[in-house]
Amino acid sequence: MVVKEAPLQFASPVFNCATGQLTLRTTGGNGQPVEYQIPTLSQGWTTTNQFLITAKQAKKGLKLNARQRRGSDMGFDKADLDYDVPSCPGARMATETEPVSELTVSVLGNPVEGKTVIVEIRGAEGFPLHMQLTDITGRLITEQTIERAASVEIPRLLLDDRTSGMLLLQVNTPLKSKSLFKNA
Missing domain, CATH: 2.60.40.1930 (Macroglobulin (MG2) domain)
Structure with a gap:
């Protein structure tokens, strides 16, 4: 079976209003691991596609970035998406004042x-x-x-x-x- 490469692109992210968890999803690509970044939330790139959004962050639009090393090891293929966190009436989300222990x-x-x-x-x-x-x-x-x-x-x-x-x-x-x- 031969799988053709398709451009790396974002599929619709999944947001859980109860927990504040945003799960990024991509389609296409070349089979290499995909790395993710949300500049206002993460430091650098990560292969983890889940991010926790606080109530304060949910009020702002987010820039979602994904990248994948090219098969030839010559740079990256990239995708990005401007994302507005959906409003969640009545849902409890993490706030900035909740303690986050140091890693x-x-x-x-x-x-x-x-x-x-x-x-x-x-x-x-x-x-x-x-x-x-x-x-x-x-x-x-x-x-x-x-x-x-x-x-x-x-x-x-x-x-x-x-x-x-x-x-x-x-x-x-x-x-x-x-x-x-x-x-x-």
């Missing part, structure tokens, strides 16, 4: 011994959590997603036999992200 990420052991990176993550409780480990050239070594994080997560990320040198660990939730450099 803390600690790598246990430096340099890494063996072929496992052990990470301790706090501050992502209740949210989807995505981890991506790459080398300094951007080569993906491993990634892992936790659908709903506990108050403390201690995931183990496996390295391949070719992995050595400096690594970049990116940890993302819909609201926060952290990046760490690590010696392997």
